[in-house]
Amino acid sequence: MPGGRLTHGDRRRIAAWLAEGLGYAEIGRRLGRPTSTISREVARNGTTGDYAADHAQRVSGDRARRRRPARPAEPPTAEQPTEVVRGFVDRFATLLAATGLPRMTSRVFVCLLTADAGGLTAADLVRRLRVSPASVSKSIGYLEAMEVVVRRPDPGGRRERYVVDDAAWLRAWQADTGAHARIAAAARRGVEIFGAGTTAGTRLGAMGEFFTWLSEQMSGSSLTASAVYDALTVLAALVHAGRPLTLGALAGALDWPEDRVTAALDAIRRQPAIADPLALRTVGPRTYTLTTRSDRLSQAQREALHR
CATH class of the missing domain: 1.10.10.10 (Winged helix-like DNA-binding domain superfamily/Winged helix DNA-binding domain)
Structure with a gap:
């Protein structure tokens, strides 16, 4: 319904304007609602002559309660994490985002990191994070490119599940090591182009030394x-x-x-x-x-x- 559900104040104004003889179209214009909204409201709660705002409000409340019956409390599940879990995901994601990882990608990654061994489907992530499927899809693509998330078939259906597996850290480490070595090589090439005695050459030389050291330190794990x-x-x-x-x-x-x-x-x-x-x-x-x-x-x- 445009503008949300009618409030008690809206219903009082409807009653007053009906008493003044205004038509449904004019009342709808004043409330910023479609004419059909006003006509249905009056039809459900009386005729033009006996519409009562207080009675209409009570009936509306009873109708809403019938539509939303109270459900017993359920233990949290992977699809319905506790507020504590949501808070952890948000805080951890904020820390990862500070390292340069996109915020939404960070949230998706932490959800997968804290999931059960079977991982999560895209639908699970949408429910847990309360975001659009498109946001999840984009983040999954980013994480797959980093090789920290892998796809696995869902045993119970045709969907795919996403998992942070035990080899993810080694793949990420190796990818970073290779990237650092390439940066070092490019920086050394820059020194040759600009000259070691130039400002650019000095900066690139220091950069090349740092990334050479970093690559050597990381590759030492072999x-x-x-x-x-x-x-x-x-x-x-x-x-x-x-x-x-x-x-x-x-x-x-x-x-x-x-x-x-x-x-x-x-x-x-x-x-x-x-x-x-x-x-x-x-x-x-x-x-x-x-x-x-x-x-x-x-x-x-x-x-x-x-x-």
């Missing part, structure tokens, strides 16, 4: 804990010696087989962040030493330290 431990042990041995050491000398000093030392050296080469701010250098046949990473200090800083 090594096992034991591989990282061995790599750190070899680094400690080279630092302690303070001179280049051969593979045989390292193996003898650590009392390790040579293949274990070789594996540790390979780990350092593959993940340079393990040695940061040092860098592994090969100075002879199967001979290794450590130097400082050239990108940790600018040319001016290196020159100043040699004065």
Whole structure:
């Protein structure tokens, strides 16, 4: 009904205007309602001569109560979460939105994150979030592109269910790592184009160094804990010696087989962040030493330290 349901005040005005002899069209115009609304109201609650506002209001209330019978309280379900759950979803979504994730996408993601193992359908998300299907669909597409949400068939019907599975975090981590490496490479290319001595080159150089470090730190997760431990042990041995050491000398000093030392050296080469701010250098046949990473200090800083 345009303008919502008639109020008690509306009905009093209808009664007064009927008493003045106004027609249904004029009364509807004054109330901002269709003429049919006024005619139905009067027809349901009396004739033109005996329409009573108070009686019409009581009848309307009784009719509304019959249409909406009281239902017993039900325990919360996935489709009807508690206010506490809704509050958590909103607060968590706000935090995610602050990182750059769209607000609605954040809400959809948190709903899926807190759902049962079977996930939720699009209809479930619409009911839980009280938003349009289009909003849910757009957010699901965004999350699928990030590879943090997967589709699964609904065993009970033809709909699809959306799930945040256990592998989502690894996929997101790997995607971020690759993106950081590409940003670092693009920044280094920018330094070549603009020149290292320019303002743009300096900014891009710092950006490239940061994203190179970030990518190295994140990709280090591909090594096992034991591989990282061995790599750190070899680094400690080279630092302690303070001179280049051969593979045989390292193996003898650590009392390790040579293949274990070789594996540790390979780990350092593959993940340079393990040695940061040092860098592994090969100075002879199967001979290794450590130097400082050239990108940790600018040319001016290196020159100043040699004065």
